[in-house]
Amino acid sequence: MRIVVIAAPAHRKGIPAYVTALAKGMEAMGHRVDILDAWTGDPYRVPAYEYVVVATEAVSLFGGVMPEALRRILSSGGLVGKKSAAFLKKTGPFPGKAMANLMRDMEKEGMYINWSDIIVSSTPVEELGKRIG
Secondary structure, X not given: OEEEEEEEOOOOOOOOHHHHHHHHHHHHOOOEEEEEEOOOOOHHHHHHOOEEEEEEEOOXXXXXXXXXXXXXXXXXXXXXXXXXXXXXXXXXXXXHHHHHHHHHHHHHOOOEEEEEEEEOOOOOHHHHHOOOO
């Protein structure tokens, strides 16, 4: 399966290590995985993939606001009916609110979310990637 992992860290700082580990786990299961940096990547490539994985973190500590780069990628169009997964790195005390905001943004664009998870620092992220599908 062709999978794109959209890496949307809170601030423009490159691809985080947890996104690379997540993609590595998916590749170990035989999938073709590409990582797209939400801050610098081309949003018009995303509809060409069969499965879309969003890995992000909240911008604010308490508000659960998603990065503006992620909204730009999601609003580019062509994502209606796409199977997807939502991963949120826990950065604040209320990860449930941030996850609800992320899933709402994805569902607003018509994406079908069949898997979501919160990444805690002790979670083996590569093992999460092996359960994709």
